[in-house]
Amino acid sequence: xxxxxxxxxxxxxxxxxxxxxxxxxxxxxxxxxxxxxxxxxxxxxxxxxxxxxxxxxxxxxxxxxxxxxxxxxxxxxxxxxxxxxxxxxxxxxxxxxxxxxxxxxxxxxxxxxxxxxxxxxxxxxxxxxxxxxxxxxxxxxxxxxxxxxxxxxxxxxxxxxxxxxxxxxxxxxxxxxxxxxxxxxxxxxxxxxxxxxxxxxxxxxxxxxxxxxxxxxxxxxxxxxxxxxxxxxxxxxxxxxxxxxxxxxxxxxxxxxxxxxxxxxxxxxxxxxxxxxxxxxxxxxxxxxxxxxxxxxxxxxxxxxxxxxxxxxxxxxxxxxxxxxxxxxxxxxxxxxxxxxxxxxxxxxxxxxxxxxxxxxxxxxxxxxxxxxxxxxxxxxxxxxxxxxxxxxxxxxxxxxxxxxxxxxxxxxxxxxxxxxxxxxx
Numbered sequence: 490x491x492x493x494x495x496x497x498x499x500x501x502x503x504x505x506x507x508x509x510x511x512x513x514x515x516x517x518x519x520x521x522x523x524x525x526x527x528x529x530x531x532x533x534x535x536x537x538x539x540x541x542x543x544x545x546x547x548x549x550x551x552x553x554x555x556x557x558x559x560x561x562x563x564x565x566x567x568x569x570x571x572x573x574x575x576x577x578x579x580x581x582x583x584x585x586x587x588x589x590x591x592x593x594x595x596x597x598x599x600x601x602x603x604x605x606x607x608x609x610x611x612x613x614x615x616x617x618x619x620x621x622x623x624x625x626x627x628x629x630x631x632x633x634x635x636x637x638x639x640x641x642x643x644x645x646x647x648x649x650x651x652x653x654x655x656x657x658x659x660x661x662x663x664x665x666x667x668x669x670x671x672x673x674x675x676x677x678x679x680x681x682x683x684x685x686x687x688x689x690x691x692x693x694x695x696x697x698x699x700x701x702x703x704x705x706x707x708x709x710x711x712x713x714x715x716x717x718x719x720x721x722x723x724x725x726x727x728x729x730x731x732x733x734x735x736x737x738x739x740x741x742x743x744x745x746x747x748x749x750x751x752x753x754x755x756x757x758x759x760x761x762x763x764x765x766x767x768x769x770x771x772x773x774x775x776x777x778x779x780x781x782x783x784x785x786x787x788x789x790x791x792x793x794x795x796x797x798x799x800x801x802x803x804x805x806x807x808x809x810x811x812x813x814x815x816x817x818x819x820x821x822x823x824x825x826x827x828x829x830x831x832x833x834x835x836x837x838x839x840x841x842x843x844x845x846x847x848x849x850x851x852x853x854x855x856x857x858x859x860x861x862x863x864x865x866x867x868x869x870x871x872x873x874x875x876x877x878x879x880x881x882x883x884x885x886x887x888x889x890x891x892x893x894x895x896x897x898x899x900x901x902x903x904x905x906x907x908x909x910x911x912x913x914x915x
Contacts, residue, residue, distance in 0.1 A: 492674040495664065496631070496681035499604055502661030503629040507601045509658070511578030514624050517656035521621060522570040524652040525645075529563055532648070535640040536613065543637050551739035551798040555611040558641050565860065566617040573625045573865035579883045580627050588913040592896040599887050601627035602683050606675055607868060608697065609688035610635040616642055618859075618866035619686075620649050620663050625865070626886040629659075631675065631682065633666040643667070676701035686881070688869045706881065708872040710796045710822040711741030713854045716813040716839065717757055718830035719750040725851055726829040727760055732853040733827065735768060739798050741870060742825050742847075742857040746793060747804045748813045754780050754806045765802075773804040793820040810835055814842045821845060823872040825857040846872050846879040 525532070536558040543553055585597040605628050609615045616632055623630040634642040646665040653662050666675065675682065679702040687697040687707045698705050715733055717726050733744035749757050758780040762771070772788040773781065785804075792803040793816070807813045810828075817826050825847035828839040840848040847857045857880060859867025864882025871877050877885030902908040 492666070492671050493678055493681070496604070496675065496678040499629050499631060499661040499664055500681040502659040503601070503603045505659045506629055506662050507580075507603070507627045509627065511580065513657050514578075514627065515574045517624055517653045517658050517662075518570050518574050518621055520652040520656040521624070521649050522567045522574075524648045525563065525567055525570075525617070528644070528648045529560075532558065532563065532641065532644050533560075535644040536638075538640045539613075539638050546637075548637060552611050552637065554737070554739040556613070556638055556641075558613040558645075562614045566614055566621075566866075569618060569860050569866035570621045572860075572863070573621055573883075576625070576865060576883065579625065579887050584889060586915050588915050589893075589910050590898065590908060591911070593898045594894045594915070596892045596894075597889050598892055599889050602886060602888050604629045604631065604682045605684045605686060605868075605886065606631040606633070606682045606703070607686045607688070608633040608672060608693075609869075610693065611637060612688075613638045613641040613645055615688060615869075616645050617649070619868045620646075620653075622866055622868050622883060622886060624653065624658065624662065626883050628886055629661050630663045631666060632663060633672055633675070636669065639667060673700065676703065679703045686869050704876075706871050706873060706877060706885070707869050708741070708822065708824060711743070711824045711870075712746065712794055712796050712820065712822040713742055713744045713824050713857075714746045714748055714813075714817050714821055714826040715744050715854065716748040716807075716810070716817070716826070716828045717750060717753050718810060718813075718828055718832060718835050718839075719752045720832035720835060721750075721753060721757075721829040722831055722851075723753075723756055723760065726757060727764060729827065729829060729851065729853050730761055731764060733855055734802050735765075735800065736853065736855050738800050740855065741796070741798075742854050743798070744827075744854045745795060745797055745801075745803065746816075746820070747802055748816060749777070749804065749806050750810075750813075751776070751806050751808055758804070768800060770801045771804055772801065774806060776806040777804040796822070810838060814839060818842075818844050824870065825849065825854045827852065827854050846870065 582599040587595045589595055607619045682703050685703045685705045687694045772786040772792050778785045788803045823845045826843050826845045827849040830836050836850045859880035859882045862880050867880040867882050871881050
């Protein structure tokens with residue numbers, strides 16, 4: 490079937506989904522969580538096939554890590570769905586109510602965005618997170634996963650779709666697109682698709698943005714930084730650095746560049762080198778290399794803006810916090826950046842002046858995640874500034890409409906002064 494026709498049918502189902510009660514959507518989420526658990530062996534078997542194919546085709550280790558869908562990731566997905574169920578219904582909420590006149594009342598009410606197209610690479614758990622968030626927020630989801638995860642994605646989708654429709658959701662609440670040719674056609678469906686969320690490489694995201702009139706929300710790279718200030722506590726700094734880099738190197742919120750105040754370099758560099766021996770490959774500027782005991786590689790200009798998604802860390806010394814902030818704003822991707830300091834003024838300066846979706850003090854960049862923010866899950870992380878920023882959970886998937894309730898009111902009465910606006914919040 491033609492994808493434009495499919496998109497139109499999904500658009501029609503989006504109106505049905507938007508009007509469902511929160512209890513119906515929660516029942517669907519419970520059914521989805523239960524079905525995922527019941528079908529876990531089938532899901533893991535499909536994932537094993539994808540991993541074997543990926544290894545044979547020489548898929549890079551970071552991508553294989555993202556591709557893996559094991560008991561731990563399934564458990565995280567199910568817990569995320571349960572968290573969503575426990576959250577208040579985001580729809581039909583009154584954000585503002587104002588009496589324009591005694592018989593003319595304006596209300597601002599939350600509603601779904603409509604049809605959301607999510608195009609993602611490698612990560613099967615993203616399919617579960619996206620589908621469940623869209624169900625909770627009353628949005629229909631068009632899902633396009635990477636070919637490297639096609640077997641896992643197909644099984645996950647079949648389980649989710651069967652569970653959702655069994656619970657009373659319209660058939661178009663979720664649709665899986667499996668051929669790459671369908672992407673370019675979907676990007677032309679601006680009349681039926683309300684938002685595109687791409688999750689992938691910089692070039693991939695740029696392609697989406699350049700080839701569609703549909704609004705795009707997301708991020709291209711995760712070039713995250715940690716700045717060790719001159720007033721840092723080294724006992725806090727080392728665990729935060731190691732967690733940010735090594736807890737999961739393939740994540741977009743893993744740290745890629747470490748900035749160290751020149752007065753701290755002689756203490757920090759040998760300390761992290763000792764703990765990270767054999768675990769991290771370091772690339773440093775001239776001064777950083779001079780403080781290292783082992784042979785470090787020399788960082789190039791390209792390294793400062795590089796998203797490694799691997800056990801590689803670039804290290805640069807800076808003269809002061811202003812230089813650190815300037816470096817981050819120039820080379821970073823506006824994702825997540827951390828300062829390690831005991832100086833409140835320094836922390837405030839950093840968090841005010843770093844232009845990123847997440848600015849942290851004395852904690853790992855890996856906290857930049859919808860689940861860890863208590864959003865239940867996320868459809869992605871947005872580094873833009875319009876509509877949604879940072880981990881995009883429920884709040885980023887809803888919009889609002891204005892309801893105006895009158896009693897035969899006409900503008901002419903107010904234009905001529907026959908009647909006057911009151912503008913009273915109620």
